[in-house]
Amino acid sequence: MKPKYKTKLSAGFDFYATEYSIIYPNDRELIGTGVxxxxxxxxxxxxxxxxxxYVAIKGRSGxxxxxxxxxxxxxxxxxxDEIKILIENRTNDNMFISPGDRIAQGIxxxxxxxxxxEVEDNEREGGFGSTGGK
Numbered sequence: 001m002k003p004k005y006k007t008k009l010s011a012g013f014d015f016y017a018t019e020y021s022i023i024y025p026n027d028r029e030l031i032g033t034g035v036x037x038x039x040x041x042x043x044x045x046x047x048x049x050x051x052x053x054y055v056a057i058k059g060r061s062g063x064x065x066x067x068x069x070x071x072x073x074x075x076x077x078x079x080x081d082e083i084k085i086l087i088e089n090r091t092n093d094n095m096f097i098s099p100g101d102r103i104a105q106g107i108x109x110x111x112x113x114x115x116x117x118e119v120e121d122n123e124r125e126g127g128f129g130s131t132g133g134k
Contacts, residue, residue, distance in 0.1 A: 001100055003035055012058055012105030015085055023095040028071075028088040031103055035083045037075060040108065051110045053077050057085060058105040067091035070104035 001016035018034040041053050054077055059070040071086040085104045089095045097103065 001034070002039065003033075003106060012107045014060075014102045015057075015083070015104045015106055016099070017097045017101045017103050018099050019097075020099065021097040023068075023087055023089040023097065025089055025092050025094065028086055029097075030084045030086055031097060033083050033085060033103075036081075037077060037079050037083070040106070041077055050113055052113055053108060053110050055083070056107045056109050057083075058107060060102060060105055063103075068095055075106075 001018070003013040003015055005013045015033045015035065018032045021029050021031055023029045037055060040055060055075040057070065057073045057075065059072065063070070067090040069088045069090060071088065073086075075083055083106075087095075087097070087103055
């Protein structure tokens with residue numbers, strides 16, 4: 001099933017499963033969508049100098065309320081394989097997925113290409129969260 005927006009004001013479009021799967025309690029599974037970036041973006045119109053489009057993968061709130069989560073991620077415009085969604089079952093019951101089930105949402109977004117600055121010596125000490133101070 002091709003992705004589609006459910007309503008006129010939907011921010012995200014739905015991804016649909018293309019296969020049967022069972023996700024066991026406290027386990028995760030990659031689920032195929034049958035969708036490729038080229039199905040979503042006209043890559044011939046992309047100006048990579050300033051802005052680069054990408055697809056942001058988001059979970060569905062209706063599934064999250066049941067303990068089923070889609071891992072969020074970024075799919076680059078030049079990714080050529082099928083988009084698959086990593087689904088995690090945080091419940092005590094098996095989750096059954098069938099073709100046509102809505103499993104995640106996608107949002108087409110843009111990243112500004114500002115350029116990276118190379119730094120020879122990093123004087124900072126500490127790790128994750130260390131810029132927050134004491």
